[in-house]
Amino acid sequence: MNLARIAITGVGLTAPNGNSLKEFRQNLLSGTPGVEWLEVRHMGRLPAGVCHYDPLKHQTRKEVRVGTRAGSISIYCAHEAVADSGIAWASAAKDRIGIFIGITEHGNVETENEVHAISKFNYDTKFWSHYHNPRTVANNPAGEASLNLGVTGPSYTIGAACAAGNLGLIHATQMLRLGEVDLAICGGVSESIHTFGIFAGFKSQGALASHADPTWASRPFDRNRNGIVVSEGGCLYTLERLEDARARGAKIYGEIAGYGVNSDASDYVLPNPIRQAECVRKALANAHLEPKDIHIVNTHATATPLGDIQECEALRAVFGSGCPDTSINNTKSYIGHCMGAAGALELAGNLPSFDDRIVHPTIHVEDLDPACALPGLVLNTPYQASKVDSILNNSFGMLGINSTLIVTRFTP
Amino acid sequence: MTKDDCKKVVLDIIADIAPDEDLSNVKPDVRLRDQLQLDSMDFLDIVMELRKRHGIEVPEADYLQLASLDSCAEYLTPKFNALAAKN
Numbered sequence: 208m209n210l211a212r213i214a215i216t217g218v219g220l221t222a223p224n225g226n227s228l229k230e231f232r233q234n235l236l237s238g239t240p241g242v243e244w245l246e247v248r249h250m251g252r253l254p255a256g257v258c259h260y261d262p263l264k265h266q267t268r269k270e271v272r273v274g275t276r277a278g279s280i281s282i283y284c285a286h287e288a289v290a291d292s293g294i295a296w297a298s299a300a301k302d303r304i305g306i307f308i309g310i311t312e313h314g315n316v317e318t319e320n321e322v323h324a325i326s327k328f329n330y331d332t333k334f335w336s337h338y339h340n341p342r343t344v345a346n347n348p349a350g351e352a353s354l355n356l357g358v359t360g361p362s363y364t365i366g367a368a369c370a371a372g373n374l375g376l377i378h379a380t381q382m383l384r385l386g387e388v389d390l391a392i393c394g395g396v397s398e399s400i401h402t403f404g405i406f407a408g409f410k411s412q413g414a415l416a417s418h419a420d421p422t423w424a425s426r427p428f429d430r431n432r433n434g435i436v437v438s439e440g441g442c443l444y445t446l447e448r449l450e451d452a453r454a455r456g457a458k459i460y461g462e463i464a465g466y467g468v469n470s471d472a473s474d475y476v477l478p479n480p481i482r483q484a485e486c487v488r489k490a491l492a493n494a495h496l497e498p499k500d501i502h503i504v505n506t507h508a509t510a511t512p513l514g515d516i517q518e519c520e521a522l523r524a525v526f527g528s529g530c531p532d533t534s535i536n537n538t539k540s541y542i543g544h545c546m547g548a549a550g551a552l553e554l555a556g557n558l559p560s561f562d563d564r565i566v567h568p569t570i571h572v573e574d575l576d577p578a579c580a581l582p583g584l585v586l587n588t589p590y591q592a593s594k595v596d597s598i599l600n601n602s603f604g605m606l607g608i609n610s611t612l613i614v615t616r617f618t619p
Numbered sequence: 620m621t622k623d624d625c626k627k628v629v630l631d632i633i634a635d636i637a638p639d640e641d642l643s644n645v646k647p648d649v650r651l652r653d654q655l656q657l658d659s660m661d662f663l664d665i666v667m668e669l670r671k672r673h674g675i676e677v678p679e680a681d682y683l684q685l686a687s688l689d690s691c692a693e694y695l696t697p698k699f700n701a702l703a704a705k706n
Contacts, residue, residue, distance in 0.1 A: 268638035273660070334671060337663045 213380045214452040214617065215460040217294070217445035218555050219287025221280060223256030223438050223542045227287065231552075232559045235567035236589050240422040240541045242436050248323065248403045250410075254421035255400045256438025256543035266355065275317060275342050276398035278351030280441035280548075281308055285352045285392050292445040293457060294390065305388035306349045306362035307379045308443070309371025309395030311546035311604065313364065314343035315402040348396050360388050368604025369507070370468075371395045372442065372550025373612045377466045379446045389451060394551035396441035405546075409435050412476065414511050416543075425544070426571040427508040427515055427537045428579040428586075435509045436543030442551035453619075460558050464597065464615040465494025471607025478514050483521035483601070483609050490599065490611035491525075498526045500597055501613070503566055504535045504583075505553045507601040509544050516578045518601065528582050534592055536585045537569035550602030550610065560595040561616045620699040622692035628673065628699075629665070629691045633657075636664040647688035669695070674702060 218228045224241025225231030234241070245255035262271045262279045265286040271279055285306065289296055321339055328334040341347065346363045353362035361382070367374040372395030379391035399405045409415040416434040418424040425436040452459055467489030471479035491498060504522060508515040526533055538553040545552050560566055568585040575586065596616045603609045620628075630642055633655070640655050651657055665685060669675040675698050677685065684694035 269636075269656075272636070272638060328671075334667070337660060337667070 211384050212449035213383055213463040214447055214449045214457070215444050215463070215558070215614065216447050216452050216457040217288040217292025218442070218460065218558070219284040219289070219291060220440070220442040220552060220555055221258040221260040221283055222440045222442070222545065222552050223258055226258070226260040228555055228559070231556055235538065235541060235556050236565060238568070238570050238587070240570065242421045242424055242438070242543050244421050245400060247406050248319070250403050250406055253406055254416060254418065254424035254436050254543070256436060256440065256545060257400060258439050270355065273338060274351050275347055276401055276439065277310065277313055277348040277396050280396045280398065280439065281348040281352040281443065282355045284394065284396065284441040284443035285356055288392060288443045288445050289356070294445065299390065301357055302359045303389040304358045305360045305379065305382055305391050306352050306358055307375050307382065307391060307393040308349045308352070308364045309373070309375035309547050309551065310345070310348060310364045310366055311368050311371055311397060311399060312405070313345055313347055315404050316398055317342040319402050319404060352392070358392070367608050367610065368606060369544065369546055369549055370602045370604040370608045370610040371547040372552065373466070373600060373602040373610035374468065375551060376444060376446065376463065376612055377468060377610065380463045380466070383446060383448050389447070391446040392443050393446055394441070394443040395547040395549070397439050397546035397548045399546045400437050400439045405437055409437065416510060423571055425510050425539050427506070427510040427540055427569055428576055428584065429572045430574040430576045432510040432512065432515065434511055436539070438543035438545045440542065440545035440548040440552055442548055442555050444551070459617040461561055461598070461614040462617045464496065464613040465490050466613065467493060467611045469609050471609065473607060476605055478517045478603055479607060480517040480521040480524070482607065483518060483603060484524040486609035487521065487525045487599070487601065487611045490613050494613040494615070496597065496613065499530045499532065501530070501533050501599045502592060502595045503557050503560060503598045504533060505557050505598065505600045506535060506537045507549070507603045508537050509539055515576070518603070519579045519581055522581055530583065532592070532594065533583045534566040534585050534590055535581050535583045536566055538567070540570045550600060550612070554598065554600040554612065554614065557598050557600070558614070560592070560598065564592045564595045566590040566592050566595070620696055620703065622696050625692045625696040625699060626688045629688060629695070632665055632668040632672070636661050636668070645688060650686045651688070673699065675699065
């Protein structure tokens with residue numbers, strides 16, 4: 208099958224340590240994390256990744272009041288991506304544009320807020336907000352973006368736990384190849400820090416990070432890691448068929464070379480390294496690449512004691528020791544786990560490596576866990592690679608959903 | 620409560636639910652929807668805030684009474700006063 212080549216032509220993001228790709232990248236190279244203390248309802252002060260973009264840059268105050276945080280993040284990222292792409296937005300056919308946004312969860316924030324609100328009225332449901340349903344429907348973040356931007360093509364979310372960010376790009380690639388849309392605004396978002404349930408759930412699992420210094424709470428691969436830092440964030444891309452992007456002289460960040468998606472079918476929460484390895488191999492086969500052809504592997508590792516080891520086991524099985532040009536890094540040590548946005552954000556942080564050939568490190572590794580000591584792991588200081596032509600991005604999620612996305616340097 | 624007090628209560632609610640609107644020159648005899656960007660969900664907000672903040676109930680059949688500031692004052696002032704007398 209002769210599939211259309213798909214180009215990344217714009218990036219819009221908000222991360223706990225940056226509100227543009229330039230700022231985000233600078234902080235990844237300078238070792239600047241973005242985790243801070245957050246007061247969480249019923250739980251007290253916890254380390255969390257909080258975004259500090261200006262919602263009023265692209266929304267009215269009423270839109271901010273009526274909408275959700277995930278909707279606001281989506282709107283911000285979508286506008287920034289479109290602006291970055293240089294697309295002539297005013298004249299673009301809005302019915303040929305699709306919005307595909309990966310989410311880990313949606314609706315918990317508003318439901319918790321409403322339950323809390325009616326608790327002040329003796330749980331009388333006549334005080335329940337009429338905004339509850341439009342705020343909590345699963346398509347809300349994409350729907351709010353479509354309303355704000357006037358996009359009339361297909362706009363919806365893709366629920367895939369913490370694999371969702373990659374899934375947004377993968378689904379967009381498929382829709383572009385099917386000819387269903389001419390431009391896709393895609394990636395992932397998360398508002399999860401605004402729901403205590405996510406924090407409490409991880410804590411009950413024994414998977415919530417803690418540290419006296421919040422910026423040190425997220426420590427993938429360190430022997431003393433103790434769990435996940437929950438973060439909010441968003442990253443949306445503009446994707447186009449390569450021929451369309453080239454026809455309008457677009458800047459091309461990279462090309463979607465291949466992807467893999469599969470399911471563990473083994474446990475609600477525990478990862479399965481055999482299926483993860485299968486997913487990575489599936490992506491490599493889809494991209495017609497060998498493991499040694501990959502120059503950066505961005506790991507999913509969330510800093511849980513077991514999860515990091517299992518991903519390393521999967522990567523060891525695929526890459527072994529015969530890939531001298533493969534560097535491995537992780538972004539969660541800076542920004543925590545941005546849930547549905549994680550895959551999309553972590554890919555973005557590595558895209559500039561096509562230009563500068565610098566691999567950002569994973570930080571906060573004082574005592575490397577021997578079980579995580581993969582060849583090529585870039586620890587604490589950036590690594591100047593001799594070449595970076597390919598990035599493999601892992602994102603895995605609960606209920607055993609795995610996604611691997613490979614992006615390559617664009618060469619005509 | 621006077622009718623002017625009542626209009627102030629309604630305007631305070633509108634200021635919160637429509638924060639982008641300039642409320643300095645709202646004409647009391649003109650329908651709110653004709654001079655402000657308010658939709659049906661916003662009117663439900665007004666109903667909800669009257670309930671939450673002031674314990675005032677507006678049955679669905681009476682929603683049209685909230686059309687303008689004048690009609691709000693006509694309809695709501697007796698309710699506020701009745702509530703005050705009861706308390």
